[in-house]
Amino acid sequence: MVDNETGATAGEDEPKRMAIICWSNDLDRVWPVMILATTGAASGLEVDVFFTFWGLRVLQKNNQRVTGKNWMQKAESLVDRGGTDHLKLSKVHFAGAGTSMIKMLAKQHKVASVTELMEMAIDVGVRLHPCQMTMDLYGLSTSDFIDGLQPTLGAASFIDMAAKADIQLFI
Amino acid sequence: MVDNETGATAGEDEPKRMAIICWSNDLDRVWPVMILATTGAASGLEVDVFFTFWGLRVLQKNNQRVTGKNWMQKAESLVDRGGTDHLKLSKVHFAGAGTSMIKMLAKQHKVASVTELMEMAIDVGVRLHPCQMTMDLYGLSTSDFIDGLQPTLGAASFIDMAAKADIQLFI
């Protein structure tokens, strides 16, 4: 969890911190989130990622098809499928072929997939926080999510974390 | 206004600061801007929000239909209607029904609307700055905007503010 003793003017001997807001579930935005998070953690930074709005869907289990409690939430979950295996590019290229092409290129060049980076992130100690308010909106519960996450968080707690971090990014 | 005596290495007894660039007028981006701004201010942070590019439209009065001085500016104002009541999601879901569905879900879960958050922001002292350059591009004048804003600002002044802040976000 967050070390509340550390202020913004932390000395050089304390680890640097990065706080990222993962707002999107577009493949081309989640990829940099996960690359920055895992690279940061591997370089010795303490990394917190707050998954909110569309980004909350990234934490969903890949085999969880329909989620939500009422019909609107269920309908939304069908058009906006969650889970790292199901993310799509924000730009539609080649009549929709763009997502699979980018994945093929990444594989050729040994760039880890978002699913692999997510596992890696948990392994190297990146703290992944689901946004409580978005969970309520989507009707999601923690059982819809992958394992290894931090407890759910509100905006105020995230701002508190971010204010102590050396790097803050909204992606 | 901004306290120019405060440096980047502000002590623990001074309030933390957050500087947000609101670049978009998509509902799903303006919402986090306003949630972060109001939550931050409620938690004791000093918050500045710089409304620029598409984001400037957020500050427009809801009942102001056509704006601008020349035909291009007037035409742009018609396709990209300003004001917090008229923002739309960046993703088109359900043949355009997404925006109203998200608003209904938010209402059910007592998440404040962007219009309500805007009023709240002004009440709790969030400083809302319109970008001068974008005003010129759009042909907007301060009479097109809601009340309670700060004087217009240029990029250099905003950068100066941001460099003194503890959190900077481009949203």
Added chain:
Amino acid sequence: MVDNETGATAGEDEPKRMAIICWSNDLDRVWPVMILATTGAASGLEVDVFFTFWGLRVLQKNNQRVTGKNWMQKAESLVDRGGTDHLKLSKVHFAGAGTSMIKMLAKQHKVASVTELMEMAIDVGVRLHPCQMTMDLYGLSTSDFIDGLQPTLGAASFIDMAAKADIQLFI
């Protein structure tokens, strides 16, 4: 290059620093990147911009039509043309006329174009870093890029720079 002696708690007499991730090649995102970078540098900040993902295309020479080594990379380069002269708005307005209209408005109001801002950036010492990983994905080499760039960079080096900066933005 980056001064490695400078910590996060740099004194008031050292120049402030801004680290920007230019992730997009949409005209409406690259414009603020370049305005913030040049304005920041003109105000005395040290500015680093990391061009990654779609953003890498911004650094491509305007007269370089096809790039890449295999057919996928070549096909991608055709649909997503690189170079500052060829950027397009993320929002399609007026049946595609939006990009040229915004450029006309900018010209009328003497807002520098992205191409002009890019030259200006190099002149005022903004450090422009191409992302190595994205170069590999796209099959781009430094000969595809404009002159005046910094050596290619990986995510870890950029995070290191960003952690020392006073302002970090993902745009």
